[in-house]
Amino acid sequence: MAASTQVITRFAPSPTGYLHVGGARTALFSWLMARHAGGNFLLRIEDTDIARSTAEACRQLIEDLKWLGLQWDNTQLVYQSKRQEIYNAIIADLIGRDLAYEAWETSEELVVMRGLAEKKKQPFLYRRRSYSADQVQQFKAQGRRPAIRFAMPVKEYRFGDVVLDKELVLGPAEAQDFVIRKADGMPTYHFAVVVDDSEMNISHVLRGQEHLKNTFNHIAVQEALGYRRPIYGHLPIIMNRDGSKMGKRDRDKHVRRRAHEYIKAHKSDAAAVALAAGIDAGQFAAWISDDKKQLDLGDQAAVMRAIRVDARELPEILVHDFRRNGYLPDVLLNFLALVGWSPGGDREHLTCAEMVDLFSIEGIGKSNAQFDREKLVSFNTDALARGYDEGVESNLLPALRDYLAANPASPLNDVADSDLVRLLSMKKGIRTLAEIDQLGRFFFVEDEAIVYQPEAIEKVLRKSEQQGANVLLDLLKVLEALTEWTSTTIEIAMNDYCQQKTFGLGKVAQPLRVAICGGTVSPPIFESLEFLGRARTLIRIRRCLEI
């Protein structure tokens, strides 16, 4: 393949938080495209927003991509924050050619100017303004730092979009001088993205449709710099069930809502919650009263602890949420691919290799799509069932270990592989690995730690004049008398007992279940008893009867 036709795609996230599913899908499509064409997929970190970018977020992002298996081909990651001199040299050149210039307005002044334009029902456009030498002196004396704006040539811009399959046009009236270097000295996204895509030889840029209008800015800079233009494709946006754009903000919104609820329910106030969370009171107050503000990851976690909100109740939108809640990476990838892309025909369940093979830009849809968690659960259930078919130990055990790594607090972390395999084999038909965790925990805690749920005790043991409890009393004797303790012998004994009493099996299974696990839900009862062992089973039954 000639170098000029080589496909090079990239994923260029901003490290301001964990990877969310929208970003993951963009990465997936770029990855699929490169792999399909036998080209390269590169990773670049766009950390030019120094206030919001963190090293921690960056580490998470990389871990999430690795978990998904979206391997990138550049051994050396590109960090935009480390390339300031390169950008500055190019900007200096642009200034020298009068294609860029210093702009002295503050953000506040710009907000006022925009408000004025909207009042007049006019679009706001920034075009070059002149300052007298005196004014500039004054600005400098005030300590102002200028931003650098690109003098965007006033003309028509157009480009062909391979996803939308049409030509997009920006009229001359809409050209405006946008900022390419912020007052803090960092380049803006619009500038760095153009320089780096060119330097990295990116052939195809796939990104969300929210970038559609930005593309004209990028083209203008490319033209000024004499760069080759990559092929652009703008992906449909992934939406929530309520039809709004799916993003990190949703979690923030949820936490804010819960914080308000907490303050109301506990007759507390913002300052007290901020104190409990150990974060700055002023910052917290600003966040809780302003929907547009977002907490960073660490602060969000601290606030959640303070108001006792568990991460599991947040809407799953981050790749890490899905990992933590027991989804398989390949399932998430398969499902994500189908949000906005179709291989055609009736095919849905695909391995990564099949997706690579079948991927094409033409198969990408043009319209926004809602993210349907129920269908994802169904995909996960199917994949888990296939895992059972293909071997619990080779297939499901590593997946469960991975799940546990993301859930360090689970008691199952201390359990031997052989027992995890037994547990998995006992309970088929699970939808997520989290179900194994929840359903299996009672095996691995102390007998005294079993918590008997009041509703379960009432419904299964106390109801109908303590019928359940009486059955349990009988069963205690039957089980004590058993010579051999296997699920088969237990089942035979229980069936005998039921025949004697003309009971259905449910009449004995449920009391036993409550006795050994404290609730009404567990893996199949006879195998559970065998697994738990005679001694512990009997201890738990006696303890339950005492209560």
Next chain:
RNA sequence: GCCCCCAUCGUCUAGUGGCCCAGGACAUUCGGUUCUCAGCCGAAGAACAGGGGUUCGACUCCCCUUGGGGGUACCA
């Protein structure tokens, strides 16, 4: 306010002018299986946003309306 994109069952989609009174999957409803929860098996209902064109013929092409979404930052 201004600019832009999109439009098939509730949801994700197949469909590139006649193979479609529209196919699949998830969800839903109803049956069956089962010691609980799941799972599994079977069946059913469910869509081309509306209006104009073009054409012998329109889900497919064009226009308008309506609806949804995005952007409008010294965020990316």
